[in-house]
Amino acid sequence: MNPAARVQAAIDILDEVIAAARRQGASADRIAAEWFRQRRFVGSKDRRAIRDLAWDAIRACGDIPADGRAAILRLASGNADLSALFDGSRYGPAPIDPSERPASGGVAPGWLVRRLTQSGLDEREQAALLDRAPLDLRVNRLKVTRDALLARLPVAAEPGPVPDSLRLASGTPAESWPEFAEGLFEVQDAGSQLACTALHAQPGETVIDLCAGAGGKTLALAAAMENRGRLVACDIDRARLSRLPERAARAGATVETCLLDAGREREALRGFAGKADAVLVDAPCSGTGTWRRNPEARWRLTPETIVRYARAQAHVLDLAVELVRPGGRITFITCSLLDEEGADAVGAFLARYPGWRTVPVDAPIGRGHGPGWRLTPGHDGTDGFYFANLVAA
Numbered sequence: 001m002n003p004a005a006r007v008q009a010a011i012d013i014l015d016e017v018i019a020a021a022r023r024q025g026a027s028a029d030r031i032a033a034e035w036f037r038q039r040r041f042v043g044s045k046d047r048r049a050i051r052d053l054a055w056d057a058i059r060a061c062g063d064i065p066a067d068g069r070a071a072i073l074r075l076a077s078g079n080a081d082l083s084a085l086f087d088g089s090r091y092g093p094a095p096i097d098p099s100e101r102p103a104s105g106g107v108a109p110g111w112l113v114r115r116l117t118q119s120g121l122d123e124r125e126q127a128a129l130l131d132r133a134p135l136d137l138r139v140n141r142l143k144v145t146r147d148a149l150l151a152r153l154p155v156a157a158e159p160g161p162v163p164d165s166l167r168l169a170s171g172t173p174a175e176s177w178p179e180f181a182e183g184l185f186e187v188q189d190a191g192s193q194l195a196c197t198a199l200h201a202q203p204g205e206t207v208i209d210l211c212a213g214a215g216g217k218t219l220a221l222a223a224a225m226e227n228r229g230r231l232v233a234c235d236i237d238r239a240r241l242s243r244l245p246e247r248a249a250r251a252g253a254t255v256e257t258c259l260l261d262a263g264r265e266r267e268a269l270r271g272f273a274g275k276a277d278a279v280l281v282d283a284p285c286s287g288t289g290t291w292r293r294n295p296e297a298r299w300r301l302t303p304e305t306i307v308r309y310a311r312a313q314a315h316v317l318d319l320a321v322e323l324v325r326p327g328g329r330i331t332f333i334t335c336s337l338l339d340e341e342g343a344d345a346v347g348a349f350l351a352r353y354p355g356w357r358t359v360p361v362d363a364p365i366g367r368g369h370g371p372g373w374r375l376t377p378g379h380d381g382t383d384g385f386y387f388a389n390l391v392a393a
């Protein structure tokens with residue numbers, strides 16, 4: 001493929017990504033994967049170049065662009081080499097008309113930038129939300145030590161910022177390595193790893209991962225518990241939860257799953273009421289802390305979505321309280337940096353449950369923010385997270 005054809009390919013993918021963002025359809029990752037699946041003749045070098053271009057354009061456009069061409073034109077403004085590829089050649093994009101307007105730039109839609117500012121993130125921190133993320137691994141202590149895994153990996157890795165983490169270059173195909181198939185590691189952002197450690201899950205305890213999804217954090221809890229005790233992974237999303245048994249088998253982790261019925265969660269959870277030593281609440285959220293991986297997610301958010309997430313967070317916290325034994329604990333996590341889904345959500349919880357209090361977080365990275373702890377790409381080099389430890393007073 002020549003460079004101009006790559007630009008047109010990126011425009012075509014972006015058209016689909018933009019249309020999907022408007023109707024809350026498939027993610028950019030899925031769209032790109034499907035686009036390449038249907039065009040197997042596109043070689044791996046071209047794929048990488050097209051994807052990089054499309055993702056750079058997504059990062060460059062703060063608000064949803066009119067179309068893929070406007071998005072790439074935003075990237076091309078001030079970039080003569082890229083502009084020159086709009087050359088009208090056979091597979092390339094048509095020449096730029098002087099009246100054409102590139103999409104607007106910025107970090108996110110204006111209302112969202114204002115919310116991030118109100119949540120204490122300055123311009124530099126906001127820009128870092130769109131950095132390229134490195135690839136972090138969590139060493140599976142159930143099977144291997146960090147040093148032993150380091151010695152086996154086919155590429156150089158740096159120890160990451162939290163004890164079981166290793167850091168590799170962005171885009172490293174770690175999941176195709178035999179060490180992954182053997183369950184020696186999981187791909188997991190170091191911030192996510194750290195948030196799991198906040199629960200201090202211990203061997204022999206009864207621990208519930210209430211919003212387990214496909215179990216990224218559940219597997220970290222299983223390792224912390226050394227597979228001793230009872231670990232229950234719950235979620236209302238059947239498709240996500242159904243991926244957990246296979247992942248747990250690969251990791252050698254012992255986990256029970258419990259599918260919940262949305263709105264009637266208490267029915268399936270009844271048997272656990274008052275029994276859990278610890279509950280992890282990795283609550284549904286807007287994901288503003290994960291734009292490094294899903295930059296188009298910021299085009300999908302509305303003020304109403306944030307209100308809905310805040311309500312869902314209060315709901316899962318209410319469920320968690322009922323599961324905890326007297327003296328037990330909850331760690332509340334969101335991967336959002338908006339106070340509505342972090343400090344304010346915890347503040348509202350403490351107001352609803354005067355018998356509960358927060359316990360200080362002690363972590364090698366991050367900083368206190370309101371009643372909990374915050375990690376940001378700009379300050380900590382991880383995805384953005386907010387978490388708080390809650391105990392019944």
Ligand SMILES: C[S@@+](CC[C@H](N)C(=O)[O-])C[C@H]1O[C@@H](n2cnc3c(N)ncnc32)[C@H](O)[C@@H]1O
Nearest residue numbers: 210211212213215216217235236237282283284
């Ligand atoms: C942030 S994701 C969890 C990610 C997962 N813990 C991980 O580490 O990969 C939030 C999850 O909460 C689930 N969820 C939403 N509402 C819920 C509810 N009422 N009860 C339990 N899970 C819920 C969603 O289906 C989603 O999988």
